[in-house]
Amino acid sequence: MNRRNFLKNSALASSSLLVPTFLHALPGGKGSRTEKILVVIQLSGGNDGLNTLIPFRNDLYYQNRPRLAVPAMEVLDLNGELGLNPAMASIRHLYDQGEMCLINSVGYPNPDRSHFRSMDIWQSGSGSSEYWSSGWLGRYLDSDCLACEKPYHLLEFSDQLSMAVKGEQRNGFAMSDPKKMKRSVDNPFLTSLSQRQHEADHDDHVAYLYKVLIDTQYSAQYLLDQSKVYASSVSYPNTPFGRDLKQMAELITADSDIKVYYVSLGGFDTHANQRGRQDRLLQQYAEGLSAFVQDLKKNNLFQDTLILTFSEFGRRVQQNASGGTDHGTANNVFLMGGSLKKAGSYNTAPDLMTLDNGDLLYQVDFRQVYATILEKWLNADASLILRGEFAPMSWV
Amino acid sequence: MEKIKHLFGRAGFGLAPAEWPTLKEQTLAAAVDELFSKVGQTASPLILPEIVSEEGVKMLSEEEKQAARKLNQERLWAVNADWVRRMASSENPLLERMTLFWHGHFACKSNTGRMAVQQLNVLRQHALGSFRELLLGIARDPSMIRYLNNQQNKKEQPNENFARELMELFTIGRGHYSENDIKEAARAFTGWSSNLQGEYVFRSRQHDDGRKTFMGKTGAFNGTDIIDILLEQKQTAAFIVRRIYRYFVNEKVDEDIVADLSRRFYESDYHIGQLMRYIFESDWFYAPANLGVKIKSPVELLAGMIRSMDMQFPQNHSILFLERALGQVLFNPPNVAGWPGSRTWIDNSTLMLRLNLAGLFFKVADIAFDLKEEPETTKLAMNQLDVSVNLASFYQLCQGKSQLEQFDLLAEVLLQKSPVFLKELAQKNQRLSGDDFIKLSVMQLCSLPEFQMC
Numbered sequence: 001m002n003r004r005n006f007l008k009n010s011a012l013a014s015s016s017l018l019v020p021t022f023l024h025a026l027p028g029g030k031g032s033r034t035e036k037i038l039v040v041i042q043l044s045g046g047n048d049g050l051n052t053l054i055p056f057r058n059d060l061y062y063q064n065r066p067r068l069a070v071p072a073m074e075v076l077d078l079n080g081e082l083g084l085n086p087a088m089a090s091i092r093h094l095y096d097q098g099e100m101c102l103i104n105s106v107g108y109p110n111p112d113r114s115h116f117r118s119m120d121i122w123q124s125g126s127g128s129s130e131y132w133s134s135g136w137l138g139r140y141l142d143s144d145c146l147a148c149e150k151p152y153h154l155l156e157f158s159d160q161l162s163m164a165v166k167g168e169q170r171n172g173f174a175m176s177d178p179k180k181m182k183r184s185v186d187n188p189f190l191t192s193l194s195q196r197q198h199e200a201d202h203d204d205h206v207a208y209l210y211k212v213l214i215d216t217q218y219s220a221q222y223l224l225d226q227s228k229v230y231a232s233s234v235s236y237p238n239t240p241f242g243r244d245l246k247q248m249a250e251l252i253t254a255d256s257d258i259k260v261y262y263v264s265l266g267g268f269d270t271h272a273n274q275r276g277r278q279d280r281l282l283q284q285y286a287e288g289l290s291a292f293v294q295d296l297k298k299n300n301l302f303q304d305t306l307i308l309t310f311s312e313f314g315r316r317v318q319q320n321a322s323g324g325t326d327h328g329t330a331n332n333v334f335l336m337g338g339s340l341k342k343a344g345s346y347n348t349a350p351d352l353m354t355l356d357n358g359d360l361l362y363q364v365d366f367r368q369v370y371a372t373i374l375e376k377w378l379n380a381d382a383s384l385i386l387r388g389e390f391a392p393m394s395w396v
Numbered sequence: 397m398e399k400i401k402h403l404f405g406r407a408g409f410g411l412a413p414a415e416w417p418t419l420k421e422q423t424l425a426a427a428v429d430e431l432f433s434k435v436g437q438t439a440s441p442l443i444l445p446e447i448v449s450e451e452g453v454k455m456l457s458e459e460e461k462q463a464a465r466k467l468n469q470e471r472l473w474a475v476n477a478d479w480v481r482r483m484a485s486s487e488n489p490l491l492e493r494m495t496l497f498w499h500g501h502f503a504c505k506s507n508t509g510r511m512a513v514q515q516l517n518v519l520r521q522h523a524l525g526s527f528r529e530l531l532l533g534i535a536r537d538p539s540m541i542r543y544l545n546n547q548q549n550k551k552e553q554p555n556e557n558f559a560r561e562l563m564e565l566f567t568i569g570r571g572h573y574s575e576n577d578i579k580e581a582a583r584a585f586t587g588w589s590s591n592l593q594g595e596y597v598f599r600s601r602q603h604d605d606g607r608k609t610f611m612g613k614t615g616a617f618n619g620t621d622i623i624d625i626l627l628e629q630k631q632t633a634a635f636i637v638r639r640i641y642r643y644f645v646n647e648k649v650d651e652d653i654v655a656d657l658s659r660r661f662y663e664s665d666y667h668i669g670q671l672m673r674y675i676f677e678s679d680w681f682y683a684p685a686n687l688g689v690k691i692k693s694p695v696e697l698l699a700g701m702i703r704s705m706d707m708q709f710p711q712n713h714s715i716l717f718l719e720r721a722l723g724q725v726l727f728n729p730p731n732v733a734g735w736p737g738s739r740t741w742i743d744n745s746t747l748m749l750r751l752n753l754a755g756l757f758f759k760v761a762d763i764a765f766d767l768k769e770e771p772e773t774t775k776l777a778m779n780q781l782d783v784s785v786n787l788a789s790f791y792q793l794c795q796g797k798s799q800l801e802q803f804d805l806l807a808e809v810l811l812q813k814s815p816v817f818l819k820e821l822a823q824k825n826q827r828l829s830g831d832d833f834i835k836l837s838v839m840q841l842c843s844l845p846e847f848q849m850c
Contacts, residue, residue: 044768044769044770044771045771046771115770115771115772116770117731120730120731131730131731131732131733133730133733133736133740151744158766158768159721159745159764159765159766159767159768160721160745160767160768161743161744161745161746162768163730166740166743171743171744172743173744174743174744174745175744176766180764183762183763183764184748184752184761184762184763184764185748186762187751187752187755187761187762187843189840189843190751190752190843193844193845196815196817196820204689205689205690205691205738205739205849206688206813206845206846206849208739208742209691209742209747209845209848210845212742212743212744212747213747213748213751213845215744216744216747216748219744264768264769266768266769266770266771267769269771269772271458272458322457322458324458
């Protein structure tokens, strides 16, 4: 039996039997966006923050990195003390226009230097001795935010869902490409299942599986429709990350009912020959973002957008013997948006003198950054979501 | 019949069509007997992969380090994939299922294939034996020692990580010990370490032989004493039994039953096999409320499909790809608390993959799936998925039956609970004949949400 026959034979006439209401797809009608948008960009592998936002007046930076330091001449000076890696020239103007806020030395107590564990900590929002199985943005969905019952309200550009966007009750939605997504749900057999009669029992796991199936079918259609509303004319870098950002700008411009977008750029684990590799990645990152911001500005949407960029850890202050850097601790976090209250460098440059066993000490707990976004941007209950009190900051 | 299916769904990895005609005629008592017939025989230890020396690793160039990492990863993948294959084909499925349970309980990431096998041998040896021996084995297991930093637990500078998890996750549970108990227990485990070859060593010079006060008792305790004091607490039996009940019976706990089981487990001196046999011989285990209400974990789902459809994965990386895509990689749990299970297995991505899995194995599903890039891990792609399905024993099972009878029989083998519209599905397929009817029916039954349940 070939594929075509299979599809033909398994296609079932849609017998519209009684379907319990809880299994019905979400309330119909074209949803539209309310208020603010959050974009989270995860740099996976541990981005070397010291070669991203460079303390180019600090001799210790050059002493620790004789092979790896970016010469002061090449650094894009921001405030006389810190400067951007030259590969990021395309987003320098955001800093000059007051649309970028840089927070130095962000981390947490007793830092873990394993990629997996430290990423878990950043994604869940836990402390380093706690093990949580839900993410900070997932719990934002759980907190009953407006329209949060729609799974695509929190959209991750990937075929796999990150822990950050999984809640205790609700999950975000994973999709790398609306057409590809639609193909995977357009299996006629699966389509027929959602139209059949089921035994209604809300607690039942089987009912839950049917509900996720139906939500997924509905969401795939919604996202496909929304992706066709607006075709961007801005030119994005032809990389997976560039394509993700383009799709994101198109969905935002289409006024989609999506509050949070999550996207990753990987490859930052630069133990060897770091300069070329990291520069290429930072260039991809900056050029993608530059196009994205241009796109949003064209449609007057940048003032409603906040972009957070983080990585699971920074790297050691000292270069290693292979022209790279090993796993470190505290790192910088970037915020961009059209309505920042405080732009520029939020705090002082990292202290390269006082180190913990060769690693930077943190000054700002990453959960303060989350608390600020949750309270001040998403209008949510940060202490409930983060399961503790973290002092919000003043950049939004 | 439904009961025997339930027994094999929970105590093993489901049924193979070839064994069903005999099994379904058996009494429940005989089926339990058969399941336990190999218990008591010592589980034959798996053969350890060679040592990859860690000595001098620091001297290697970055390229050499990467090559060493790759070789090591391949060995670890082989151990992982072989275990999945063993779950699917074992003559002693109860042993494999119980070992999988303990792997989730003593959740631990292994860094090398050799260390993974060492740990697996400890779990297999005691999986249905004495919980005390199992605990002692795990406390001396090099993978666990490294995972919970006990090689850094020294007299002058105790590291409390292992002591904390021993109490919080492995024995008695939160709320039944003090911070001081952790400190004192950590002192007792000082010197329980592992060497560069990945073997257990007791470093007496790092061991603190001073007096400790632990759970109201005082003495010059070592790690074994701490474990024995923990086992004296009835709460330890209650904590383990609750875990077992939630895994093997129902996530919703019947407190009376768990109290009774806990008392029995305690009185049996923590004999795991006796506890399991008692559970599988109890009427309540087969109560309708316990049938088909558990979501299969990714590994349980895979092992079950391999078993029933006689599937072959010639390449280890195909199994690894599926484990990663579905969210459960053996020897690599999310953290020491293990896989949270139940609905956490399910999101839009994993569910669509689960429901398309049969179509993927039959090579008719139109899906593409990219794994997230992970640091320090070789990229795996879906187009390298190498798999074959063999339905011969399904064809055999269906011989001489009408199509409707065939369909019922297939549903009987594959599903614990059927959807109400099952009959209509069969009728729709009747336009096909012979093996095609069986093939399509098997694929459809495996694509039902009900198939995700056991």
